[in-house]
Amino acid sequence: MVNQRIAVIVNPTAGKRRHHSVQRFVDYLEKANCEVLVKKTRFQGHATELARELADSGEYTHIVAAGGDGTIAEVAEGIVGSGVILCVLPIGTANVFAHELSIAFNEIQNAADIIKGHWVRLWPACLFNDGKRSLSIQMIGIGIDAHIVHHISSRLKRMIGKTAYLFQTIRSLWQYPFYEMLVSIEGRATEKATAVIISKGAFYAGNYRLLPWSKQKEKAFSVLLFQSPSKMSYLYAVAAFFMGKIADCKHIKIVKAEKVKIEANTRIPIQSDGDARGCTPATIEISTKALKVAIPA
Ligand SMILES: Nc1ncnc2c1ncn2[C@@H]1O[C@H](COP(=O)(O)OP(=O)(O)OP(=O)(O)O)[C@@H](O)[C@H]1O
Structure with missing residues (x-):
């Protein structure tokens, strides 16, 4: 008898492209009597199209995003509100969301956890800018961190x-x-x-804690405001972040919110879950639809 029907959406360009991880993950699920379908993305945004089609078919209980945070956000966009469980196979570069939810980086352990069937209901953030709406599962940056994401070489990132x-x-x-x-x-x-x-969660840039009191399971997000024009002060804040002392910084203010609006006299770059997402002005608010996300017990 089939245990679960699971679709795996693989971003072949994510991280260091660990194809063997995906294969071992799929083999384990199949040995555990799951029926598994694997689909590879062909372009940016394709994971959303695939996830939406698979969720609408009503044939799958779980859809796995195999990639980094950008792939997870795209899959989430396609299944939010559908009742299908989002699973994560972290084979991206930073994998912040997987760190946040303590998802196993070992693919066998990860597959075993999925079969156990624990999940949590999460409320992602919605970003409205440049006439578009997109979902963010972990964090959105506006300003210098988005400038970094907009200009980073994807070739160097893979290398x-x-x-x-x-x-x-x-x-x-x-x-x-x-x-x-x-x-x-x-x-x-x-x-x-x-x-x-x-940020919906505590982690940033991999497994560094930026906002330890921020919890994915809460509806509201944390808003960290850096309030100085000085690059030296920014470097000081970055050093404080790596030492886990960001809240002690003079030019930092942190508040909880469910809706923010950002405007400026110029177009300021935005990144969402590590991917470039246009520029300001922008509104960010909590999604009215929830996501079911598989987590370890
Ligand atoms: N076949 C494809 N060709 C080119 N780009 C793709 C393809 N499939 C997905 N993408 C894009 O790849 C980008 C990066 O993916 P992802 O964020 O998952 O990996 P990463 O950047 O290595 O990991 P992380 O976000 O955890 O650092 C996403 O914007 C996604 O839309």
Whole structure:
């Protein structure tokens, strides 16, 4: 008898392209009597199309996003509100969402956890900008971190992984003027900032804790505002982040919110889950539809 019907959507360009991980994951599920369908993405956004078709078919209980945070966000977009369980096979570069939910990086353990059947209901964030709506499962950055994502070489990222971000950070610090933004929080308070991070969870840039009190299971997101135009102060904040002391920084303000609006006199770059997502002005709010996400027991 078939245990579960599971579709796996693989981004063949994610991370270091660990095809053997996907194969071992699929083999384990099949040995456990699951019926598994594997689909590879062919272009950016394809994972959303595939996930939507598979969810609409009503034939699959689980859809696995095999890739990094960008692939997970695309699959989430296709199945949000459908009742299909989103699973994660972390084979991307930073894999922040997998760290956040303590998903096993060992594919056999991961497959075994999926079969056990535990899941959690999460409320992703919705980004509205450039006339489009997109879903974000982990975090959105506006300002310098988005400039880094917009300009990082994907070839270098595939070759040296996360170290590529270090090189681009140095370049972006040199090139990017810290433009001022106006951040309206819940339509009430308005704050000034030169960089903003909106995060559903605690982790950032892999498995570093940026906002330890931020919990994926809560509806609201955390809004981190960096409020100085000084690049030296920004470097100090980055050092504090790596030492786990970001909240002690003088130019940092952190608030909880379910809706923010960001405007500026110029178009400021935005990244969502590590992928470039256009520019400001933007509104970010909690999705009205939830996601069911597989987690370890
Ligand atoms: N076949 C494809 N060709 C080119 N790009 C693709 C293809 N399939 C997916 N993509 C795009 O690849 C981008 C990066 O994917 P993803 O974020 O999953 O990997 P990553 O950047 O290595 O990992 P992370 O976000 O965890 O650092 C996404 O924007 C996605 O749309």
